Amino acid sequence: MKEQSGASNTKRKFAVISACVVVLLCVLGVLGFQKMHQPPPARDVKKSALTILSIPTIMSNLDTGDGRARYVKITARVQTEGTPDAAKMALVMPQIQDAFQTCLHGMRPDEMEGVGIYRLRETMLVQIENIMAPLPVKDLFFVEVLVQ
Structure with a gap:
C-alpha cells in the first residue's frame, strides 16, 4: 500500500509542478504581449527652428x-536645423563657395539641363553637410540657375 501512496504523491507533485510551469508561461506570454503592444514612451523632443x-x-x-x-x-539657399552661429557661418561660406566652384568647373553646359540640376543639388548637399557639420543641414534650394 505504501508503494501506491508514494507513486500517488509523485504524480501529485508532478501535476502541481506542471500546473505551476503552465501558469508561469501564461503570465510571461501575457506580459510579453502587453509589452509588444504598448506605445513607445514619450521622449522629450524639442522642435528646432529651421533656418x-x-x-x-x-x-x-x-x-x-x-x-x-x-x-x-x-x-x-541652405536650410539648417537650429540657429547657426553667424561667426562660424562667415568662416564656412568660402568653403561652400569653393565646393560649388570645383563642382561647376567640371560640368558641361548640357549637364545643367534636366536631371543634371538634380545631380548637382544632391552632390552639393552632401558636400555642404560635410562642411557645416555638426550643424544638421536639411535641404538645399536653388533660387536661380542661369546658363549663358
Whole structure:
C-alpha cells in the first residue's frame, strides 16, 4: 500500500509542478504581449527652428571642351536645423563657395539641363553637410540657375 501512496504523491507533485510551469508561461506570454503592444514612451523632443541661409551668388565657367566661354550663375539657399552661429557661418561660406566652384568647373553646359540640376543639388548637399557639420543641414534650394 505504501508503494501506491508514494507513486500517488509523485504524480501529485508532478501535476502541481506542471500546473505551476503552465501558469508561469501564461503570465510571461501575457506580459510579453502587453509589452509588444504598448506605445513607445514619450521622449522629450524639442522642435528646432529651421533656418534658411543664403549662399552668395556664384559665377563659374563651364567645361565646354571647345574653348568657348560658357558661364553659369547660381543663387542658392541652405536650410539648417537650429540657429547657426553667424561667426562660424562667415568662416564656412568660402568653403561652400569653393565646393560649388570645383563642382561647376567640371560640368558641361548640357549637364545643367534636366536631371543634371538634380545631380548637382544632391552632390552639393552632401558636400555642404560635410562642411557645416555638426550643424544638421536639411535641404538645399536653388533660387536661380542661369546658363549663358
